Every structure is written in structure tokens, then in C-alpha cells.
Amino acid sequence: MGTRLGDWVDQRSGWRQSWTRTFLAKIPRLSWGHTLGAATLMAVVILVVTGILLTVYYVSSPSDAHQSVQYVTNVVPLGWLIRGLHHWAASALVVLAIAHLIRVIMHGAYKYPREFTWFSGIALLLLVFAFGLTGSLLPWDQRAYWATQVRIEVFATVPFVGDWLARFLQGGEEISGLTLSRFYAAHVWLLPLLLFGLVWMHLRLVTRHGISSAPDEEPRVRRRAWRR
């Protein structure tokens, strides 16, 4: 946007500077591993878009949840695609986030001054698991019910507070419509808000510090001089 409109907006927003700093910044030698964070972000974008779409038809009541999901899958045009994308992007997100974490470890990119980037990453990973826990109950079929049952049993084994925690998650004595409601509320309201905040923070930190150089890389200038 080198146009007059671009100038006009730039004078009022300074978008060019943000654009340059974010996308045209000088970066060190990169590897394919460095694309994993962006790939993770792409999975998040797909999940947000398809998730919003699914709420158009999904009903989080015990009498309708299952049928509304079946309706999406079998009747709504391209419903199978939207639901499938949400399902597989969710699995991909876990794999990609962990691969990204491993890349960060391998490059020692968690070290000073990037500790907060790492911590926000850990928080994001926990959030991803919370999305998985709450989301997998929503289809309200046998699999959803029993898988959630097992996971809640796991929470119940936490010393001292386990029982309290299990009841808190279930919204009562056992898995019921109350569980479905609160999982839905968490899945579409609470967790996404936390996710947006944390992703924002994570990316701000990444652009602030710049990408770390690979541990085996000499400082750029010296390496060039030495090679020539």
C-alpha cells in the first residue's frame, strides 16, 4: 500500500511501522523448524473460524446436543467438512504445539531474555489441553461421555482436592447436562478469551525479542568476514 490511501491511514495509525517491524524485520538464518509456531497459529485460526461456524447449529443441551451434531454432519451442506476441519485441526494443534516446543528446546530459545515467551507458551499448551477436555464432551455420544468420565476420574485422584475438583468439573455428583453446559461455556467463552490474550502476548514477545539465532551460528558479521 504505497498509495495515497495508505499514507492517509498511516498518518493516523502508524500501520507501516508495525508492518515493517512485524513482517519485514531482519531475522537470522532460519530452518523449517522455525515455521512450526506459524503452523500452530494457522491451526488456531482454522479452529476459531470453524468453531464459530459450528455454534451456528450446535445446541448444548443434553436432549439436542447429539442430534445437532448429527445434523451438522449429515444434513448441513459442507457440514462434514467444517466439523472435520475442527476435529483434525484440534489434533494437529496438539502435535504442532509440541513439535514447536521441541524446536524451541533444541535451539535453546527459551533462555534469557525469552523466558516469558516460554512461560506464555506453557500456558498456551495447558490451554490447548483444556480445549481438548471441554471440546470432546460436546458431541454428547458414548465416546464423549466415557472419555470424559475417565478424565474426570483422573482429576479425582489429585490428593486432597481431587473430589472437590471432580465435582467442580462435573457441576455436581456425576456427568450430566450441567457438565455439558459448563464445558460448553468454557470451550466457547472462557478458553478462547484466554487464548487470544496469551497468543497476543506470545507474539508480542516474539517480535520484541526477535527470533533467536541458532545456537551453532556465529554472529552474522563475523561469519561473513570469516567465510570470505
Added chain:
Amino acid sequence: MVIPRMPRREFLARMVGAATGAIAALLGIPAAVFVIGPSQQRTSSDWVPVGPIEEFPLDMPKLVNATVSKQRGWVVEEQELSVFVSTADGSDFVAMSDKCTHLACRVRYVEEIEEADGPGFFCPCHNGIFDADGGIVGGPIPRPLDRLDTKVEEGQLFVREL
């Protein structure tokens, strides 16, 4: 042949832009299809039986009730259908909804309405008056009574919402 020269940087930037656009379209078009979904489909109603043809008198319309089940999304709703059926000869039938076309009160059959010069339908809500064929006579009614499709099969009369 002239080969256009473009800096590598600009070429790559354009490719990234194109890929972004493609991904947005790949997600956006299915999204639109999904949301529009079945909203524009006309749902056809089923035929519902309302009784043997000989039970319909020739001289006055008969009010019959039937239940139609309609599937809306994944929910099947039962709806009450009240229909006036009139026939002049016992073989051709006219079926009219008893819902006033003004604001959907129930109309009733009256044997003698002064304004209609004979029998007709009267709506008590705002004094809407229809003639015996459901045509407009007086009051705030915007259009004649709604008609339903009819058919006779094995001596049974069936109606269907249009």
C-alpha cells in the same frame, strides 16, 4: 519475447499474498455455504388424511382437524391443522385454512352475513369478513383465506399445505 523483471523479494511477497488469499477463499467459501445451509430450502409438506369423502356435507363447509408433523432441523414438531372443507358436488373439494389472513385469529363459519349476502366466514378479532369461498368482503383482511391442496384417494380426502 519480453521477460518481465521482478525483484525476488517482490515476487515472494506477492506469492505469500496470493497464498493467503487462496487460504482465505478456501475457508471463506465453505463457511458461506455452511451458514446459508438449509435456510433457503422450501420444505414440502406431507399429505394428511382428513376423512372419507362422504362425510363432507354439500351445503356447508366442515371444519376438520388434523395433525401434521414437520421436521425443522433435527426437531420434529407436531402442528395442529384446522381446515374448512367445502364441496358443491361431493367430488370436487376446496380446503381453506381457518387462520384469518389479517393477524391469524381463527375464523368461524356463519350461515348468514349481511355484508356477504349469504353465508361466509367471520373473524371476531377485528371484524374481518370473508365470503363462502374465502374471498374478501370487509374488515382489515389483506387477502382471501389461504387454500390447501386437496386430493381423493380410495375414498379418503387428503389435504396438503401449499
